[in-house]
Amino acid sequence: MQLDANTSMDLKIVSLISVGKHPTSGRARRAEQDGRAVELGLTLAEAGRGKQNLTVLHAGDSQQSALRSYAGMGLESVRVIQLRESADAVSPLTEYLRKHVPDIILTGVRAESGESSGMVPYLLAEKLGWPVVPRIANIVSIKEGVAEVLQALPRGQRRALTVRLPFIASVDNAAAEPRQSAFGPANRALMEQQQAGSETDTVRSEWSELPARKRPKRLKVVKAKTAADRFKAATAKPQGSGGKVLKDKTVTEQAQAIFDLLLEEGVLR
Amino acid sequence: MSDSDYSHILRRDPRGERIARNRLHPLHSTVAVQVAETLGPSGLLRKNPHAVGFIGPNGIKRIDRLKGNAIAITGRRNAQSSQEVLLPLHQVSEPDFTIVVVPDMVGGRLTAHDKDILGQAHQLARSMEAGVAGESTGAGAVMAVVFGVSKEESFDKAGVDRLLLLDGAEYEGYCPEQQVAALEQVEARLKPEYWLFPDSVHGGTDLGSRLAARLGERPATQAWQMNTETTICRGASGSTDITRDTPRLLMLAQECANPVDETRHEALSIEWAPVQAVLPELHDLGQVAVDPNAIPLAEAEFILAAGNGITNWEQFHATAKALGATEGASRVAVDDGNMPRFRQVGASGTWVTARVYLAVGISGAIQHMQGIGQCDKVVTINTDAGCDMVKRADLSTIGDAEKVLDELINLVDTYRQQALHNQNGEKEGAKNAA
Ligand SMILES: Cc1cc2nc3c(=O)[nH]c(=O)nc-3n(C[C@H](O)[C@H](O)[C@H](O)COP(=O)(O)OP(=O)(O)OC[C@H]3O[C@@H](n4cnc5c(N)ncnc54)[C@H](O)[C@@H]3O)c2cc1C
Numbered sequence: 001m002q003l004d005a006n007t008s009m010d011l012k013i014v015s016l017i018s019v020g021k022h023p024t025s026g027r028a029r030r031a032e033q034d035g036r037a038v039e040l041g042l043t044l045a046e047a048g049r050g051k052q053n054l055t056v057l058h059a060g061d062s063q064q065s066a067l068r069s070y071a072g073m074g075l076e077s078v079r080v081i082q083l084r085e086s087a088d089a090v091s092p093l094t095e096y097l098r099k100h101v102p103d104i105i106l107t108g109v110r111a112e113s114g115e116s117s118g119m120v121p122y123l124l125a126e127k128l129g130w131p132v133v134p135r136i137a138n139i140v141s142i143k144e145g146v147a148e149v150l151q152a153l154p155r156g157q158r159r160a161l162t163v164r165l166p167f168i169a170s171v172d173n174a175a176a177e178p179r180q181s182a183f184g185p186a187n188r189a190l191m192e193q194q195q196a197g198s199e200t201d202t203v204r205s206e207w208s209e210l211p212a213r214k215r216p217k218r219l220k221v222v223k224a225k226t227a228a229d230r231f232k233a234a235t236a237k238p239q240g241s242g243g244k245v246l247k248d249k250t251v252t253e254q255a256q257a258i259f260d261l262l263l264e265e266g267v268l269r
Numbered sequence: 270m271s272d273s274d275y276s277h278i279l280r281r282d283p284r285g286e287r288i289a290r291n292r293l294h295p296l297h298s299t300v301a302v303q304v305a306e307t308l309g310p311s312g313l314l315r316k317n318p319h320a321v322g323f324i325g326p327n328g329i330k331r332i333d334r335l336k337g338n339a340i341a342i343t344g345r346r347n348a349q350s351s352q353e354v355l356l357p358l359h360q361v362s363e364p365d366f367t368i369v370v371v372p373d374m375v376g377g378r379l380t381a382h383d384k385d386i387l388g389q390a391h392q393l394a395r396s397m398e399a400g401v402a403g404e405s406t407g408a409g410a411v412m413a414v415v416f417g418v419s420k421e422e423s424f425d426k427a428g429v430d431r432l433l434l435l436d437g438a439e440y441e442g443y444c445p446e447q448q449v450a451a452l453e454q455v456e457a458r459l460k461p462e463y464w465l466f467p468d469s470v471h472g473g474t475d476l477g478s479r480l481a482a483r484l485g486e487r488p489a490t491q492a493w494q495m496n497t498e499t500t501i502c503r504g505a506s507g508s509t510d511i512t513r514d515t516p517r518l519l520m521l522a523q524e525c526a527n528p529v530d531e532t533r534h535e536a537l538s539i540e541w542a543p544v545q546a547v548l549p550e551l552h553d554l555g556q557v558a559v560d561p562n563a564i565p566l567a568e569a570e571f572i573l574a575a576g577n578g579i580t581n582w583e584q585f586h587a588t589a590k591a592l593g594a595t596e597g598a599s600r601v602a603v604d605d606g607n608m609p610r611f612r613q614v615g616a617s618g619t620w621v622t623a624r625v626y627l628a629v630g631i632s633g634a635i636q637h638m639q640g641i642g643q644c645d646k647v648v649t650i651n652t653d654a655g656c657d658m659v660k661r662a663d664l665s666t667i668g669d670a671e672k673v674l675d676e677l678i679n680l681v682d683t684y685r686q687q688a689l690h691n692q693n694g695e696k697e698g699a700k701n702a703a
Contacts, residue, residue: 122482156564160556245659262592
């Protein structure tokens, strides 16, 4: 990570964290993507002046023990905006961020509990009027107030983007794994509580929530008119309808045909 | 009327039938079917198994037990069954409401996910047309908003009634801010009844979330079942089902509905005043070259796979490097120690999802084929034109792998050099202009 001299001094980073949920046991834990957001924040802060430039922020219950597992990554404190369970987290977060004005806000892509809609970074960006960069894998450099960011694309690809500070980014699973959480520091860390006014999320209170049902598998319905067609559909090997076969052609022509197809499909970069 | 209009009608030839029935008719021998049993020159009775039976009107072989005296109906049903059926056209002349779908268009084509969502849009339109509590809302159209260059040819069969194609220069690359500006304009002019996005990593979620934040709508995400009243979506990273009222903006999961397959649609292009260019805050620098062999085999986009037909392994690795392809292998190549185990494709290896799969010297055993079931385009180089891989492939070249790969490396090298040359030329041109 490269930072130039004047950004490294006063680069303020906020990582937003939530309470994760283990996929099989359902226990509260450090969320995968939020842990990565903290890790990226720590790396950025350590490249600059030091850890004190990173604020790890949670809106919710400060008694939740899973928050301590973030603190165990080497944080002195975790800031918690105390909220009731049914409260909407976006407006108190916006208020906090307006007051403290960081340079970079890092979040996960989707929370592991609750609605998990992934809307938080977008709503914050809309309210603050900042750009949002979804699914980043790394921040490569920050020079003269412009950050170069690597975005994770499907199939292991990466895209480079530049964006002017301040911005919000959600951190993808492709980012560096979070460091191990140590029990001692986790217990010693300070939970800085803040009170904030909040509104109850009334829309959500009307929803009903149940454990996920298994989704029905899609059936292959054959709409054939005759018995012979149905029989063919049931017994035929899953084969393509027969492609082009280049036989008795020169090697050059054959290679050219393959090359053209690769070019047309856009896999040659 | 053209000849083809009658081609499916079965025609009988009464005269021919009469001659075939009458063994004393002078022309009988020309009409009657060849007899399967003949006396050979040595006096032995010879049976010709190929001459047994005839092709019936349904194109199925029938065994003739009337010794060649059956009525031969010379129908041309075969031609008809291979003809493509023209689906009925669904027309909406003056839509009373619109449902907007913003497909991903990966590689410029509709994905299976996009088609499911278009199917869902039509389900919604039909149930709205049927009317809520007795009051009908009139006819609705499904509109697709497509950004960038499109290679898709079957918008009509996928269920697009109206097509808004925005392919200006400002929509090239990653430009979500510009796209949201365009969608906002659609919202202002058409006030669509529903906004449907694919909830996918290909950009659908990003765009949907941006628009939802901009419009102040609370979207349903990962919705997998919906009607005009309620929607079920997955919450808490897929471990809960949330049942809620249907919002105006939804991001739908895969297989939320069946794609359209019984109707054709107009896919009428819409005239649209150009959207004002927004000053983007995100600047796309293009994709970064990643080491193709660092990408997990299961999600690689382009795989070059080696089988038992490869003898020159150095050349194979060089080709993979030149093409920028991830390496794969058949089991034989792995068992012989030429490739590591984690590169094996197939039933006991990895199931791959590549868009392009280039199989070199692989015969296409069923265990291997299972692994490449989800690949879009399969290309093969093989010496045997009759093997199963050639039957599955979209493009097959019959020849020695070593020579073809050699030629392929040459072609790619010249292509790369030319691209580099052009780039340098452009840079110099820019310098000169400055
Ligand atoms: C339980 C079980 C599980 C299995 N699982 C897998 C699996 O997961 N994956 C897998 O791949 N296999 C699997 N197999 C093995 C599979 O049945 C086949 O044996 C194997 O796929 C064949 O590999 P191949 O096509 O490379 O070799 P071959 O069948 O020997 O085919 C080689 C091909 O190369 C061509 N060729 C030869 N020389 C040249 C040349 N100079 N230029 C071009 N072409 C040439 C030949 O015409 C031939 O078509 C499994 C088998 C079993 C029993």
